Every structure is written in C-alpha cells, then in structure tokens.
Amino acid sequence: MIVMDVAALQAFLARDFAQVAADFVVERAEADGLTLRLRVQERHLRPGGTVSGPAMFALADVAMYLAILSRIGPVALAVTTNCSMDFMRKPQARVDMRAEARLLKLGRSLAVGDVMLFSDGMAEPVARASLTYAIPPAR
Template sequence: MTESDTAPFDLVAAQQLLTDVFAAWVQDLQLSVEALHPPGSEGGAGATLRMKFSERICREGGVICGQALMSLADTAMVFAVASASGRYRPMTTVDQTTHFLKPASNADVLADARILRVGRTMAFGQVMLTPAFDVKPVAMVSTAYALM
C-alpha cells in the first residue's frame, strides 16, 4: 500500500486494501467491508465483511461452496488484524479450522471476524459466518496468522 503508517485504518483504507493486496480471484467474490471494530469495541477488535450472493460460487441448489466461505473468513481476519493493529500488516495463514454448521444458500453472507490475541509475530482470531437475513451461523472458523 502507498499509505503511510500514520494514516488511520478506516473504511476507506480497508476498501483500498481489498483492491491493492488481494488476488483477483478473491476480488471476484465481490467482498465489501461493512464495519471495522477497533480495540475496545463491544465484542473486541475485528471487522465485518459481506460476500454478495452469486450463482458463480454455488454448488447445485444454490448452496454456497465451502471454499468461498473459507476464503471469506480468511480475508475477513486480515481486516480484523489490521483493525486491531491500526494498520495493515503483511501476514500469512498458519492455521484455519472451519466448522460448517448448516448450508448457506441464496443469500449474502456476513463474516464477523474478531481478534482473540495479537502479539508481535502471531495473531489468533475467530470468525462467525451468518446469512445476511439470519442470526444463526452457517460456519465458525478459528484462525492463526504469522505476522511478517
């Protein structure tokens, strides 16, 4: 990114990060950053992303494929770490465990990514994936990232 480390990590910076840092196939998921949750927020630091529903990411019957859901969760956690840190930090996924709870179908999906701990070299988090019209999660994801 071309922003200095002193620029605030806000929704404008987050949307720019989405286009500057992520691969084209991630951008094809039509993700948008809905909210950033700074440290001290209710529920903890984090971010909320939305993945627009598209037949392109579905299996038979309008069910969103697990690969798209896992990519949404992974991407959302990058924004959660940036929100907790106040800036984007290059990182790589070390571990991601996804528990699918029910099918996601025919709806946008929200990823509420929250930080459990950010250290000097590692970050840990949890992501809840829910349909935009429902509060019952379709998946819960535990994550770990190495910070570069």
Template structure:
C-alpha cells in the same frame, strides 16, 4: 482506535485484487479495534448445487475477515499470513448475502488468533464457525 478503516481496506483490496472489477463481490463493511466484518453478495460462482454457498467461498471470506481484523491493530501489513484456519460447517449456508464477522481473541508480537462466524444476512445462527491464526511479520530491532 483502529489503525485501518474499512475504506482503506476496500481501497487496498481494489488495488491488489479487484483491478478489473467495477463492483467487487465482497466488501469490508466494518472495522473497529479487534473486529472486521465482510459482506458478500453471492452469485453463481459462489454456489454449489442446491444454492449452497460453497465451502471454499466461506473459507476465503473467513480468511479475508480475519486478515483485516489483525490490521485494526497493526495497520496495513501485507505480509501478515495465515498460519492456521480451522472451520466447522454447522448448517447449510443458503442465501444471497453472506456476512462474516471476525474478532481478535488474542494478539501478540508474532501471532494473532481470531474467532470468526459466517452467517446469511439476517440469520440468527451461524452457518459456519472458524478459528484462524495469523503470523505477524516481526520488525527488526531498531527499525520502524
């Protein structure tokens, strides 16, 4: 059972980051225990010459998906922070819609490690692959 739903995640993103946007460019489309999937309808701000989805856009989506994959175990913990993000760009990421799928490989008291794939919607092969580590804030003893 997940401790945070896609609806709750999208509401948090809207409250925190998309205040002036009627239709946020990315949305969490799935959250289940240990997994979060983000969907981005790309526009010109996400592109490089040739129609490639930019590396920074892909990294941002990877980070977002990994963050919310952790939240499926912890619930909303805003101070959970990226400790490491290693991405390999495997092939050109060209298309209108990007899907990013993050899965928790290991979660402990202090760290969580996620495996994340980036692909164009409908593509069989990933455009990039990342491994992301998040530091989870520790709750002082005796506090909830």
C-alpha cells in the same frame, strides 16, 4: 486501536487483491472486531444453489486478515498459518453472507481470532472458523 478504517481496508483490497476485491464489502472495522460481506455470485455456489465451503473459507480468511490489518496497518505479507472450520448449517440459497471477526490475541508475530459466518435471512450462524496468522517482523 484502529489503524485502518473501513475506507482504508476497502482501498487496500482494491489495490493489493484486485482479483477478489469486488467480492467483499467491509461493513465495520472497530476495536472489538470487523464485519465483512461476501457478495454472493454464481461462482460461489455449489450444486443446489448454496454457498460452497471454499467460498465460506475465503470469507472467514479475508475477514480475519482485514481484522488484523485494521489493528496493525497494511502488512500485506501477514499469512494464515492455521484454520479450523465448523460448518453448522446450510446457508440460504443465493444470498449474501456476513462474517463477524474478532481478534482474541494480537502479538508481535502471531494473531489468533475467530469468525462467525451468517447467511442473510438467518439468525443462527452457518459456520465458525478459528484462525491463526503469522505477522512478519517489522522492517
């Protein structure tokens, strides 16, 4: 069940993570997952014009964070405890990227999920991430 919809998640980013909120657009938040877009800017690029690994990590991490919040509400202190990424192919040069996040397990204290990253104009994923988040106890 969705607790925070697209508008609520975008507002949360703007309020609590203003430093990066303009980089991301929440496109979909549903029970089966979340879609997040990275608006690629010059600062996200590595030499050669492709999106850098750190920018792709940020996209995967924010996508999973928001997928979790879409289900549990605005718990700002949920934190990444583990991430493993496989970079499978080079993204397109200077184009936006899309993350497709899905939760595999959502417990009281841990959430586990995966994220597939796509470069606009490419059908095959460019990277895959597996993430675990710690959820703070309810107060």
